[in-house]
Amino acid sequence: TVTVPKAEVKKPEVKAIEISG
Numbered sequence: 001t002v003t004v005p006k007a008e009v010k011k012p013e014v015k016a017i018e019i020s021g
Helices: 012-020
Strands: none
Touching: none
C-alpha cells in the first residue's frame, strides 16, 4: 500500500504482507 496511515505504521508486519501482495 502506498498510503500508510498511522494505524498501519503500528502494524509493520501487516504492512509488509500488504506490500508483498
